[in-house]
Amino acid sequence: MLQHELKKWFGFESFKPGQQEIIESVIADKDTLGILPTGSGKSLCYQLPTYIKQQPTLIISPLISLMDDQVMQLKSHGEHKVSCIHSGMDEDERRLNINALSNSRFIYLSPEFILQPQNFKLIKTLNIGMVVLDEAHCLSEWGYDFRPHYALIGKIINQFPKAVVLALTATAPPHLTFDLKQMLNRTFHVIKTSMNRDNISLTHKNFPDDDEKLKWLLPALETTGPTIIYVSSKKTCLNLAKEIYNYGFLTGIYHGDLSYQERHTVQHQFINNEIPIIVATSAFGMGINKKDIRTIIHYHLSTSPSNYMQEIGRAGRDGTHSQAISLFQPDDSFLLETLLFTDMISSDDINAFEIGTFLPPDKQDILEILNSYYSFSQLRTIFEATYQRKRKGYIRMLGYKNLDQCRRSYMMEFFGESIEEKPNQCCDNDSELHSIHHLNRKKVKRKINYTEKLQNLFE
Known part of the structure; x- marks a missing residue:
């Protein structure tokens, strides 16, 4: 059945390693973490289920360049029910994409955009069938101290309780499955091929x-x-x-x-x-x-x-x-140690934030965003774990x-x-x-x- 759908929608005769298993898992409504090496066709893992299920898919993406490339690839294959909104667009293009949201199969947005209250209203009434976390390692790598909105993705997922969640990445740090469960309160079926690139x-x-x-x-x-x-x-x-x-x-x-x-x-x-x-x-x-x-x-x-x-x-x-x-x-x-640890949020910073003591603006902003979803106790645990992970990776x-x-x-x-x-x-x-x-x-x-x-x- 899947091979027939693959041929029908994309003209391919066979799947690349890992693709079929991920697609079968998603179609069975299992929240899935797919770990496939770079260049192995991760986009197909949500595009084909979208066509099969005939429900719109929300793709949460970390970078404008990634959104632009995937939108261009879809449109070059004849798919025009695509919306994408990001800060690089002029006002006319932005308005055009906003107006197209209700009629789109594929919707590409950043977590920062979605979590603005006026923007959240634009998508919360849509019948989203799948939420895709593209480049899902960003949740672990960026999700607390660099782009804190990534750690709030659970707010988005909670809005669509019937939607299946598909997290995709080429490089999964050992703690990614733990982070996904903590951030989203969901358990993921993990499908992984080797991250090794022989060439x-x-x-x-x-x-x-x-x-x-x-x-x-x-x-x-x-x-x-x-x-x-x-x-x-x-x-x-x-x-x-x-x-x-x-x-x-x-x-x-x-x-x-x-x-x-x-x-x-x-x-x-x-x-x-x-x-x-x-x-x-x-x-x-x-x-x-x-x-x-x-x-x-x-x-x-x-x-x-x-x-x-x-x-x-x-x-x-x-x-x-x-x-x-x-x-x-x-x-x-x-140099590397300075980049990693100099501006890290510490327990002292969290204590200062809790009692209202002055903090550098960047740290203040991050903690305000995170505290809308996590308690002070959770934040202390999160940033201690973040420090230990960074130290382990740095030593490696x-x-x-x-x-x-x-x-x-x-x-x-x-x-x-x-x-x-x-x-x-x-x-x-x-x-x-x-x-x-x-x-x-x-x-x-x-x-x-x-x-x-x-x-x-x-x-």
């Missing part, structure tokens, strides 16, 4: 300082193909992009302070190979439907294995050999830099997975790695010679 090789390099790091990076970029370089801050993003541009490469930057139009332009240029290299903070990646990214470089280590696996998973979605390279110098550990990443064992196995072990059969191009500790050799175009256009043409054809 991405793993390499790490240690340097004495940033000068040596840069000295290695610049010439290496000549042959890395389409590349994302992740950095820890906007300042580093700007400075590093300038160095790369001065070295000769067309380079884009991407960070949270760019306008919607600036971000959209950079994404478009990268996707269309107008620029080969993006220097970005972690804001870049989700919703970037570019299958031929060959290299992910972490100029600074990720702050957790979950973030790292999510970010490197943006490479090689075409199945071709790709590489993830992380870089480290001793001062980076202080610091261990990655001095490994003498398989990097892939080390990462997968954090998620409770073991590697039964390693790929030939596994990691720099247990393989004779062949580096990617895909020439990147310099910003000064010139005719390439016959040898370079052959290299580009056959690499």
Whole structure:
């Protein structure tokens, strides 16, 4: 029956691993957590049940770029009953989508938008059949101290008690199922395929300082193909992009302070190979439907294995050999620790909030939002657990830099997975790695010679 529906609605003959099991679970009205690797067709897991059940689906999505990409993909396949509302739209486009809500099959919104009282009224009367939590790891990674509205998704779910909930992600931290139950008061049927991506090789390099790091990076970029370089801050993003541009490469930057139009332009240029290299903070990646990214470089280590696996998973979605390279110098550990823990909400902050003592505005705002759903006692427990999780992930990443064992196995072990059969191009500790050799175009256009043409054809 499902194969018939798949052929009818999408023209596919068969499912990818994990898709059918997730769809069967959703159709049986089981709240489901689906964990599938990047590029494995997670969107189909809610699109096909929506067509089968003939009820609208609400997709709660973390990023504008992700919404835009999925709306574009649906419309390109002939689906026009789609609504999407976000802050990057002008007023006319926003009003058009609001008016279309009652007639939409697929509705894409952020938790911040939905939880504004005037917006909540727009959807609470809709006959929602399914609520999708896209990139569900964001509930655990962002849901308390970065984007607190994510921790209030239970308010939305409670409005639609008959709707089945489908949480989808490529990287599930060990505590995700616990967080889903705590936030939503529902138990999830977990369907998981391996998070491992065999076609991405793993390499790490240690340097004495940033000068040596840069000295290695610049010439290496000549042959890395389409590349994302992740950095820890906007300042580093700007400075590093300038160095790369001065070295000769067309380079884009991407960070949270760019306008919607600036971000959209950079994404478009990268996707269309107008620029080969993006220097970005972690804001870049989700919703970037570019299958031929060959290299992910972490100029600074990720702050957790979950973030790292999510970010490197943006490479090689075409199945071709790709590489993830992380870089480290001793001062980076202080930088990462500062990013993780300096502005964390503590028990002292919660105590101060409870008695009305002054708090920095950011912390005050977060606690006001969370306290609308969680008690003070719950908040103390939540933030103590958050601190311990961050510490555990941070220590795991610091261990990655001095490994003498398989990097892939080390990462997968954090998620409770073991590697039964390693790929030939596994990691720099247990393989004779062949580096990617895909020439990147310099910003000064010139005719390439016959040898370079052959290299580009056959690499």
